[in-house]
Amino acid sequence: MAGNPSVDQLPIGVLALQGDFREHLHVLQQLGETAVAVKSPEQLEHIAALIIPGGESSVIDKLSRLYGLFEPIRAAIHAGLPVYGTCAGLIMLADTVEDSIEGQQSFGGLDVVVRRNAFGSQTDSFETDLSIPELGENPVHAVFIRAPVVESVGARARALATLDDGRIVAVEQGNLLGTSFHPEITGDTRFHEYFVRRVRATQ
Amino acid sequence: MSENTSSNESGTSRVKRGLAEMLKGGVIMDVVNAEQAKIAEDAGAVAVMALERVPADIRSQGGVARMSDPDLIDGIIDAVSIPVMAKARIGHFVEAQVLQALKVDYIDESEVLSPADYVNHIDKWNFDVPFVCGATNLGEALRRITEGAAMIRSKGEAGTGDVSEATKHIRTIKGQINELRSKSVDELYVAAKELQAPYELVREVAQSGKLPVVLFTAGGVATPADAALMMQLGADGVFVGSGIFKSGNPAQRAAAIVKATTFFDDPNVIAETSRGLGEAMVGINVSDLAAPHRLSERGW
Numbered sequence: 001m002a003g004n005p006s007v008d009q010l011p012i013g014v015l016a017l018q019g020d021f022r023e024h025l026h027v028l029q030q031l032g033e034t035a036v037a038v039k040s041p042e043q044l045e046h047i048a049a050l051i052i053p054g055g056e057s058s059v060i061d062k063l064s065r066l067y068g069l070f071e072p073i074r075a076a077i078h079a080g081l082p083v084y085g086t087c088a089g090l091i092m093l094a095d096t097v098e099d100s101i102e103g104q105q106s107f108g109g110l111d112v113v114v115r116r117n118a119f120g121s122q123t124d125s126f127e128t129d130l131s132i133p134e135l136g137e138n139p140v141h142a143v144f145i146r147a148p149v150v151e152s153v154g155a156r157a158r159a160l161a162t163l164d165d166g167r168i169v170a171v172e173q174g175n176l177l178g179t180s181f182h183p184e185i186t187g188d189t190r191f192h193e194y195f196v197r198r199v200r201a202t203q
Numbered sequence: 204m205s206e207n208t209s210s211n212e213s214g215t216s217r218v219k220r221g222l223a224e225m226l227k228g229g230v231i232m233d234v235v236n237a238e239q240a241k242i243a244e245d246a247g248a249v250a251v252m253a254l255e256r257v258p259a260d261i262r263s264q265g266g267v268a269r270m271s272d273p274d275l276i277d278g279i280i281d282a283v284s285i286p287v288m289a290k291a292r293i294g295h296f297v298e299a300q301v302l303q304a305l306k307v308d309y310i311d312e313s314e315v316l317s318p319a320d321y322v323n324h325i326d327k328w329n330f331d332v333p334f335v336c337g338a339t340n341l342g343e344a345l346r347r348i349t350e351g352a353a354m355i356r357s358k359g360e361a362g363t364g365d366v367s368e369a370t371k372h373i374r375t376i377k378g379q380i381n382e383l384r385s386k387s388v389d390e391l392y393v394a395a396k397e398l399q400a401p402y403e404l405v406r407e408v409a410q411s412g413k414l415p416v417v418l419f420t421a422g423g424v425a426t427p428a429d430a431a432l433m434m435q436l437g438a439d440g441v442f443v444g445s446g447i448f449k450s451g452n453p454a455q456r457a458a459a460i461v462k463a464t465t466f467f468d469d470p471n472v473i474a475e476t477s478r479g480l481g482e483a484m485v486g487i488n489v490s491d492l493a494a495p496h497r498l499s500e501r502g503w
Contacts, residue, residue, distance in 0.1 A: 017465055018228040018249065039466070054225045056249040056285055063247065063465055087225070101244060101284055117284060122308035123331045125218045126211040145221045146286065146308070185221055 012199065013038035013047035015073075017063040019055020019088060023184040027192045041072040049082040049199040052089030054145070054182050057116065058101045060088055070107070077109040082175035082202065084195045090178035091116060091148050098151065109176050111154030118149040118167075130161045132170070135190040142169070142181035149180055175202065214331030219353035222286065222308065222333060223417035226250055226440055230430065230461050231419070233257050233444040236275060237282035243447070246457035250286040250308070252442065253279045258315050258362025259445035259484065262496070268316040270298040276305050288335070293502055294320025296329070303332040309354070311335050314501035315361045315444075324502070327351030337421065339372045339499055341379035345400030345408070348416060355414060357438070358499040359422015362445050364486025366423040366432065368499055373420045373436045383409040422499065425450070425483045427463030427476050434467035451481030
């Protein structure tokens with residue numbers, strides 16, 4: 001499959017408008033990947049995949065529109081660019097966002113409905129273990145910070161992880177992956193490895 | 204497909220410090236009511252800070268400055284969906300208990316308000332809600348972290364519109380971290396003594412080259428260029444107090460400061476965003492302030 005060396009060498013981009021993009025860059029580097037901070041539309045042409053970090057989704061939306069990244073990212077997702085979003089990144093990937101601020105938009109791509117701040121204020125933020133067979137036997141330690149949840153999953157998407165109460169907190173659909181929680185701040189690199197394997201397999 | 208295999212833990216260090224990680228690269232704006240909070244959210248603030256008067260008014264009106272009225276804080280929480288922070292007086296752990304009960308997302312134990320205790324800060328480990336605290340140097344930052352602060356902001360001199368103290372404090376903290384990095388292990392024991400901070404924490408900073416929590420900057424930021432200056436000096440993000448709502452056109456200035464914070468290393472963007480903002484806050488030179496009126500000297 002990996003016949004095209006020039007594509008193989010393309011780095012993985014991390015959207016670097018606001019949020020914990022440095023943590024994602026660091027995890028990618030730990031995995032031996034070349035990673036670049038993406039702040040301009042031209043850079044989208046030179047990446048193999050994109051990660052949208054945790055942060056404030058209303059701000060990431062606003063800045064991406066101000067700097068001409070919104071439409072190019074939406075088009076790239078539509079054209080099949082692999083994208084992984086954590087927390088605010090999951091919100092940006094959802095086709096439908098509930099409890100958004102007035103005028104807030106998302107790139108879309110994931111056939112899901114996501115609710116912002118679904119758990120309440122910061123005192124309701126928490127960490128817990130999730131068992132996700134796709135990532136191996138050991139549970140994934142997940143950190144939820146003013147996190148969103150996936151309220152419903154459409155026909156094209158698939159739930160990857162749920163809480164005890166059944167609420168969905170990780171989803172995938174083709175080249176797209178989204179988690180309510182933040183693997184980038186726990187030191188567990190399995191979600192990033194899962195994503196990178198998929199990126200490199202599609203090339 | 205999977206499920207949750209253990210109980211949920213809230214109020215952990217990782218959860219408290221984690222929220223600050225998500226605010227990085229953003230601007231946190233002082234607001235005194237729901238209307239200002241909405242303007243801040245629409246302009247792209249990552250969070251708002253609720254207080255009863257902005258620092259410039261605390262300065263000009265004098266008197267004791269305290270935690271905001273709970274009704275005002277509720278109004279602000281209802282008005283916006285971004286995180287809401289609120290200020291408690293240094294050492295006033297009951298104000299902090301009240302703010303936690305009101306479900307604010309972060310408490311700022313702040314020198315901008317009148318201190319309630321001139322000896323002790325709040326034991327911040329006792330709370331599920333995270334705290335941000337001010338610091339003028341590395342020792343002060345590490346003492347606050349020892350007490351449980353999950354985020355640090357360099358103090359600057361609030362309510363002045365004069366960025367010189369903010370510059371001094373962020374440079375001091377960054378410079379002292381760099382000094383630690385070059386020290387040998389035996390020298391770190393002495394460094395801990397001089398910084399008046401625990402050895403374990405000093406060694407951790409020496410090894411990692413950074414604080415174990417996010418470092419924002421505050422106090423005197425009034426223009427997009429001021430915000431970009433703070434970012435180029437190594438801040439993770441910026442607090443803007445009086446600089447927005449004491450200026451001629453708050454909405455436009457707020458949006459401009461957000462842009463300059465993201466594109467801090469692009470002078471063309473900063474030039475563009477600095478145009479036509481109207482009047483900046485009038486400001487006071489810190490050098491003209493008599494020592495008792497310098498807020499950054501509160502806290503120890």
